[in-house]
Amino acid sequence: QSALTQPASVSGSPGQSITISCTGTSSDVGGYDYVSWYQQHPGKAPKLMIYEVSDRPSGVPDRFSGSKSGNTASLTISGLQAEDEADYYCSSYTSNSTVVFGGGTKLTVL
């Protein structure tokens, strides 16, 4: 159950777009369309932003979008805003009927 691979940090200026990658294997990300993304602000519980690769829960701005190609999923945030500064985690269902998270990416809005 190795963690999914995410960049440790990304940054962007307000109004710009950024993309966070999440790389797994054919036993998790590549094998199922059950990839989710979570946003976590310091001291807070995680919040679901994307599920099933590209679906958004109600209330999540359409500036957040998800995609997948092979064993790599991606989260794109367009029109960056100051409140988007947070940690972001991807997760995937796995062939062992378990869940695996990525190591997390710290987004800094410059």
Place this chain on the structure above:
Amino acid sequence: QVQLVESGGGVVQPGRSLRLSCVASGFTFSTYAMQWVRQAPGKGLEWVAVISYGGSNKYFADSVKGRFTISRDNSRNTLYLQMNSLRAEDTAVYYCARDRSTVTSRLDYWGQGTLVTVSS
């Protein structure tokens, strides 16, 4: 509104046991799978365990398999995590979260977390 409230955390010595609870409200608890996720201080999220809506299917992370047990009481809208043979590396904030099923990895509501500290 959906609420998940964890309790039972605290300081415990290595090798001892602790049971966490998560009380759910605002939704039909018995129709959702439930998950436990933990986060060590300053670290990322780590999945711990999942239980199906009826309680018949349970899966665990390798790091806790054989030591932790997950259960639920649908009549009390409560999820449990029994943690035995605790180790220093189990120190973390433990979150319970709701999921559509055991296969979707779609944790749409989370509790506020309860801190478990394993230390002598």
